[in-house]
Amino acid sequence: MSEKTVLLQDTTAGSTAGTNDFFGIFKAALRESNLADNVRLVRVADMGIYNQGVVMTILPEDVTYANVGSNDIKRIIGVTLKHGNPVKDLLYQPKFHQMRLVLKNCGRLDPGSLDEYIAAGGYRALLKVVGQQSPEQVIADLTASGLRGRGGGGYSTGLKWKFTREAEGEEKYIICNADEGDPGAYMDRSVLEGNPHSVIEGMLLAGYAIGGTQGFFYIRAEYPLAIERVQKALDHARERGLLGDNILDSDFSMDIDIRLGAGAFVCGEETALIASIEGKRGTPVPRPPYPSVRGLWGMPTCINNVETLANVAPIILHGPEWFSGIGTQTSKGTKVFAVTGKVRNSGLIEVPMGTTLRDIVFEIGGGIASGKAFKAVQTGGPSGGVIPEKYLDTPVDYDNLQKLGSIMGSGGMIVMDEDDCMVDIAKFYIKFCVEESCGKCAACRIGGYQIMHILNAITEGRGALEDLDRLILISRAMKMSSLCGLGQTAANPIISTLTYFEDEYREHIVNRRCPARKCKSLLQFSIIRHQCKKCGLCERACPEKVISGDREHGYSIDTDKCIHCGVCFDVCKFGAVERV
Amino acid sequence: MATMTAQDFDEIKANVQAGNKNWIKVGMSTCGIAAGAGNTYRALEDELGKQGQTVSLRTCGCLGMCHAEPLVEVCIEGLPRVVYCNVDEDCAREIVRGHVMGRKLLQDYILAMHYEEAFS
Numbered sequence A: 001m002s003e004k005t006v007l008l009q010d011t012t013a014g015s016t017a018g019t020n021d022f023f024g025i026f027k028a029a030l031r032e033s034n035l036a037d038n039v040r041l042v043r044v045a046d047m048g049i050y051n052q053g054v055v056m057t058i059l060p061e062d063v064t065y066a067n068v069g070s071n072d073i074k075r076i077i078g079v080t081l082k083h084g085n086p087v088k089d090l091l092y093q094p095k096f097h098q099m100r101l102v103l104k105n106c107g108r109l110d111p112g113s114l115d116e117y118i119a120a121g122g123y124r125a126l127l128k129v130v131g132q133q134s135p136e137q138v139i140a141d142l143t144a145s146g147l148r149g150r151g152g153g154g155y156s157t158g159l160k161w162k163f164t165r166e167a168e169g170e171e172k173y174i175i176c177n178a179d180e181g182d183p184g185a186y187m188d189r190s191v192l193e194g195n196p197h198s199v200i201e202g203m204l205l206a207g208y209a210i211g212g213t214q215g216f217f218y219i220r221a222e223y224p225l226a227i228e229r230v231q232k233a234l235d236h237a238r239e240r241g242l243l244g245d246n247i248l249d250s251d252f253s254m255d256i257d258i259r260l261g262a263g264a265f266v267c268g269e270e271t272a273l274i275a276s277i278e279g280k281r282g283t284p285v286p287r288p289p290y291p292s293v294r295g296l297w298g299m300p301t302c303i304n305n306v307e308t309l310a311n312v313a314p315i316i317l318h319g320p321e322w323f324s325g326i327g328t329q330t331s332k333g334t335k336v337f338a339v340t341g342k343v344r345n346s347g348l349i350e351v352p353m354g355t356t357l358r359d360i361v362f363e364i365g366g367g368i369a370s371g372k373a374f375k376a377v378q379t380g381g382p383s384g385g386v387i388p389e390k391y392l393d394t395p396v397d398y399d400n401l402q403k404l405g406s407i408m409g410s411g412g413m414i415v416m417d418e419d420d421c422m423v424d425i426a427k428f429y430i431k432f433c434v435e436e437s438c439g440k441c442a443a444c445r446i447g448g449y450q451i452m453h454i455l456n457a458i459t460e461g462r463g464a465l466e467d468l469d470r471l472i473l474i475s476r477a478m479k480m481s482s483l484c485g486l487g488q489t490a491a492n493p494i495i496s497t498l499t500y501f502e503d504e505y506r507e508h509i510v511n512r513r514c515p516a517r518k519c520k521s522l523l524q525f526s527i528i529r530h531q532c533k534k535c536g537l538c539e540r541a542c543p544e545k546v547i548s549g550d551r552e553h554g555y556s557i558d559t560d561k562c563i564h565c566g567v568c569f570d571v572c573k574f575g576a577v578e579r580v
Numbered sequence B: 001m002a003t004m005t006a007q008d009f010d011e012i013k014a015n016v017q018a019g020n021k022n023w024i025k026v027g028m029s030t031c032g033i034a035a036g037a038g039n040t041y042r043a044l045e046d047e048l049g050k051q052g053q054t055v056s057l058r059t060c061g062c063l064g065m066c067h068a069e070p071l072v073e074v075c076i077e078g079l080p081r082v083v084y085c086n087v088d089e090d091c092a093r094e095i096v097r098g099h100v101m102g103r104k105l106l107q108d109y110i111l112a113m114h115y116e117e118a119f120s
Helices: A017-032 A070-083 A114-119 A124-129 A135-145 A157-166 A187-194 A196-210 A224-239 A270-277 A306-318 A320-324 A357-364 A398-403 A422-436 A442-459 A466-481 A485-489 A492-500 A502-510 A537-541 A567-571 B006-017 B030-034 B037-050 B089-101
Strands: A004-010 A039-046 A054-059 A063-065 A098-100 A173-178 A214-220 A255-261 A301-305 A334-341 A347-352 A374-379 A385-388 A412-417 A525-527 A547-550 A554-557 A577-579 B023-027 B056-060 B072-075 B082-084 B115-117
Touching: A004 A017, A017 A039, A017 A054, A017 A070, A054 A070, A063 A070, A114 A196, A114 A224, A114 B006, A124 A196, A124 A306, A124 B006, A135 A157, A135 A196, A135 A306, A135 A320, A157 A196, A157 A301, A173 A187, A173 A196, A173 A270, A173 A306, A187 A196, A187 A224, A187 A306, A187 A334, A187 B030, A196 A214, A196 A224, A196 A255, A196 A301, A196 A306, A214 A224, A214 A270, A224 A255, A224 B030, A255 A270, A270 A301, A301 A306, A306 A320, A334 A357, A347 A357, A357 A374, A357 A412, A374 A422, A385 A492, A422 A442, A422 A485, A422 A492, A422 A502, A442 A466, A442 A485, A442 A502, A466 A485, A466 A492, A466 A502, A492 A502, A525 A554, A525 A567, A537 A547, A537 A554, A537 A567, A567 A577, B023 B030, B023 B037, B030 B037, B037 B056, B037 B089, B072 B089
Parallel strands: A004 A039, A098 B115, A173 A214, A173 A301, A214 A255, A334 A412, B023 B056
Antiparallel strands: A004 A054, A054 A063, A098 A347, A334 A347, A374 A385, A374 A412, A525 A577, A547 A554, B023 B072, B072 B082
């Protein structure tokens, strides 16, 4: 018989010994069947499947079994290892898979090799279109595919291209918005670093469609590796005649340059981004006119996000029907999410639109790392909101998230457990927006600052119930009268935490208590006498020297002088410091 | 340089595919480098040189599994293609000695991945 490989792991939470035990039993069974030399038995670090008992994958058949018991080993050896047939009742049926479209070649290709990209089917879409199809045809395909902007707004990419094409202008520009700034989001960086040519090809196709003459990558300077790799990719493409004059021997000419952003969050807003490229201070201007009509240097300009552009070449190559076959009624294709926070497997994932939050957090993400209770997931960054547990089964798409008071945004997803305080989260985001506000309009400049003050007061035990109405009032004012998206959405995290976790706000205000024990000013520390081992570690660690006592009589905390820093709680190995 | 034609595209593809069938890829994006992929890469390079192995050592972008970086994918003819996770310098050297030379898959370092590709 041919050689086989068995990969196995006990995926029961917290059971590392289980894998070893099963490995031993299986090994013995293989020896008994005289297969020890023909079967490679390998313990796996992470099966990517969770809480399904012992899981094993058998290669080359590539069958996966879950919840395997030791009494199943005989059947697996007899049926699969000896004869290559599956044991049907043990087969693992995944509910769904990640689907990689944008990330397909990330981590597979050498980003510094144009040849590898071409060998993987790269620049074929450009070859298919340039000189062969009319720009109108390309735009029609994009519109029909249903692709919507992946940067946050979710506007139809095809329509954006159409308006830019129809606008009058001597020059037309295409800008790739790589000013990724949401806390916890880094999918664009990964795509630029892992597969820069896919974005360049998307830009060239966009340029061809809108009649573009020049393209710009607007990349934040904090992404030095992305900048280096994109520059290298541009140079390689230029050398091969894929960029510059008469691309692929046609009359289509376009070049692409890089412009660096200085890391201002507001410069992700398109009018501020344009100002920044023009060398002006990065502040937004009212729209309309939209950049598609009057953008960079007054010329029609199309601004697309990195992930949006990475979707373009596959759509052109495989057709709009293929693309619109993936996803939900209103949101087509896949979406890349950066799943971070309290989740076990933090990282980038790509799923078809319409995948539920529960599948993302618990199936792909592996659930909460600490094993504590799930509380909420934050989506959309500072413009988004939190989604509590009762909505975990919502299929994720642009419209569903909006209905829940959050947004898709660029795809950051921060998972939170019971240790996260929702008032504190709201405070974090508003602080971010206050720091990043450009200060041009009063609503955003003053509103954000006032919200921050109120939240500070609440988390420090100085809040009043009227503050809740005040928060809503200011939030509404910011939403209605701010100049750009930053200010209009800055209050979203406050509104959404207030909607779903008003109890928590009230608990802070009425009882001066933080249920998640996060807001340090509200915490009281004391030493539990019967648990204290009198080691004196807390006394030595206390920065204010307000813990007194000795190794004979034990220790106590002077609560009046305590600054609530929590160091004593952190250093105590015996759980003898109580925090309420 | 002359403009590329469909024929050139096919030729490049054929050349890339005809390249070394035995390779090791290290994920070297910001995330991987931050987790120590630079040291992993140098250890692989050093050990391959010491052992006189002609496996092609390459770099690639990020697979998205931040929690498991540094990631190293190994393809050696006759063995299944696998991704190793949390590859430190010791593990990197073990990959050369155990996987490449010993033709054995390493215990406790493989990361199984489940996803479908939207197109081929």
